Amino acid sequence: MSETLIVARQQTLPHGRLLYWSVRRELWEHRALYVAPLTVAAFSLFGGAISALWLVPTLLTKGGAGLMGIYPFIAVSVMATALLVTLFYVSAALHAERRDRSLLFWKSLPVSDGTAVLAKFAIPMVFTPAAIIVIVMATQLALLAWSTGVVLLNGLSPALLWARADLTTMWVVLPYGLIVNALWQAPLYAWLLMVSAWARRVPFLWAVAPFVILMMIEAMARAAAKAAGAGMRSTPVADFVGNRLLGGFAEAFSVDGRAGEAIDRIGQLNPFRTFTSPDLWGGLVATVFLLAAAIWLRRRREPL
Secondary structure: OHHHHHHHHHHOOOHHHHHHHHHHHHHHHOOHHHHHHHHHHHHHHHHHHHHHHHHHHHHHHOOOOOHHHHHHHHHHHHHHHHHHHHHHHHHHHHHHHHHOOHHHHHHOOOOOHHHHHHHHHHHHHHHHHHHHHHHHHHHHHHHHHHHHHHHHHOOOOHHHHHOOOOOHHHHHHHHHHHHHHHHHOHHHHHHHHHHHHHOOOOHHHHHHHHHHHHHHHHHHHHHHHHHOOOOOOOOHHHHHHHHHHHHHHHHHHEHHHOOOOEOOOHHHOOHHHHHOOHHHHHHHHHHHHHHHHHHHHHHHOOOO
16 A cells, blocks of 8 residues: 555656656766866866966066966866767767667656657756856856955955956956757757757767768869869858858857957847847757657667
8 A cells, every 4th residue: 555655656756856856867877977077177276276376476577467368267167078078968868878788767757758869858958058157157166265365365466366366357358158059059969969869879979970971972072173163151050050150159259259259348249139030940950850859769768
């Protein structure tokens, strides 16, 4: 009787709670998702702390020129590491549970295929951006506190440092940019999940191979057209791949999304243009279909 009550209670758990614990399970099993960016942040902080020992001469002789360089470096290094680790995680997320046959155990629990796939999709869409923001801000704040201590120990006013180390703009642009980039790359993550649910081996290779082959054919056609004296200026496949991979960064962190001038003032942000972009919404529509395909494949695929 008690076992029947337990099963009945499990089957009536709210979907939100099931999703929450499914995400917790992903983080518990794949600790590199946060250990790797934390490690990079620690090394960056150590390097910044060493360079801060020469902070006072920089303030007095150069007026603080180049002082802010370490802060965007911390942001970029942590962001690049976290996104790279997340990319490999997503590409193997559904394939790994079929390979090690843990899929049979997870299917025995009252967690639907939709919840399982959405939990994995929540890692690049929610957890990774949030982790980057927390890690970057904490690291930059720790470095600023250390630098303030160095300035005070040398008998100078911290105002000299704080006037040049203004992190306000960066702390506004970074969360905005990460949200935009996550939405922009959503179809990429959904595509990797779908291929991971389908492929029997090396899902990352299967995910990139079609685009690499098409780009090679495109390059050969362009070379042949050039040899024949005919112009072939457009490269739709390469442009599409480049736009979907890097277009989010340009849209998020450059003025008007042109990848030319980096945003250095809050007033340069243009959320209306960004969130009404046809490329952004087209990608989100594709994401829905790709996630539906991933859920369908997980439901029907057997362990390897």
